[in-house]
Amino acid sequence: MNIILLGPPGAGKGTQALRLVEQYGMRQLSTGDMLRAAVKAGTPVGLEAKAVMERGELVSDEIVSALIDDELRVMGAETGAIFDGYPRTKQQAKSLEEILASHGRTLDHVIELEVNEDALVDRITGRFTCASCGANYHDRHKLPAVDGVCDKCGSTEFKRRPDDNEETVRMRMQEYRAKTAPILPVYDEQGIVSRVDGMARIEDVTSSLDAILA
Numbered sequence: 495m496n497i498i499l500l501g502p503p504g505a506g507k508g509t510q511a512l513r514l515v516e517q518y519g520m521r522q523l524s525t526g527d528m529l530r531a532a533v534k535a536g537t538p539v540g541l542e543a544k545a546v547m548e549r550g551e552l553v554s555d556e557i558v559s560a561l562i563d564d565e566l567r568v569m570g571a572e573t574g575a576i577f578d579g580y581p582r583t584k585q586q587a588k589s590l591e592e593i594l595a596s597h598g599r600t601l602d603h604v605i606e607l608e609v610n611e612d613a614l615v616d617r618i619t620g621r622f623t624c625a626s627c628g629a630n631y632h633d634r635h636k637l638p639a640v641d642g643v644c645d646k647c648g649s650t651e652f653k654r655r656p657d658d659n660e661e662t663v664r665m666r667m668q669e670y671r672a673k674t675a676p677i678l679p680v681y682d683e684q685g686i687v688s689r690v691d692g693m694a695r696i697e698d699v700t701s702s703l704d705a706i707l708a
């Protein structure tokens with residue numbers, strides 16, 4: 495089984511991918527993670543990527559394709575792949591199709607986590623986590639029982655991601671609509687797109703994914 499999870503940043507792709515990994519033993523192929531791992535391991539692709547980044551340039555589609563190719567080879571044919579945050583452009587979608595084919599794989603599902611932009615802004619701008627245990631909280635929807643004290647571990651230190659602000663969320667949403675959403679018609683034609691309400695409760699989104707993959 496090979497699937498793509500699509501949706502703007504904050505739609506919950508990472509959370510759901512983790513659940514699929516745990517439940518079905520699939521492998522999550524996050525290009526950012528693979529890139530960091532390859533650079534650290536000093537593989538040929540990693541060294542090439544490192545040189546490119548040191549020149550302050552963006553990593554090319556060819557390098558990303560090579561990373562995915564390497565990963566699929568290591569994984570073996572029996573392990574399913576979840577692509578999360580990739581492909582982002584039509585060109586990458588085409589590359590992915592070719593890479594999968596070269597490994598005898600086909601794309602089974604493209605699942606879009608749909609979001610309401612205003613609700614997404616509300617979700618992201620209010621979130622914060624315990625600096626000690628990582629428990630999740632929210633300014634408007636899930637405050638600790640005792641103000642300023644983590645429910646789980648009692649820590650009084652909390653943290654917020656610097657890019658969890660309205661401007662960034664709206665900019666990413668716009669970028670998603672402009673670049674990534676246009677790749678969906680290609681997959682629609684193949685009849686493999688499913689759309690899930692990404693604003694639903696995490697458990698409900700998981701149930702929807704289970705139904706699609708069943």
Ligand SMILES: [Zn+2]
Pocket residue numbers: 624625626627628629644645646647648649
């Ligand atoms: Zn805590």
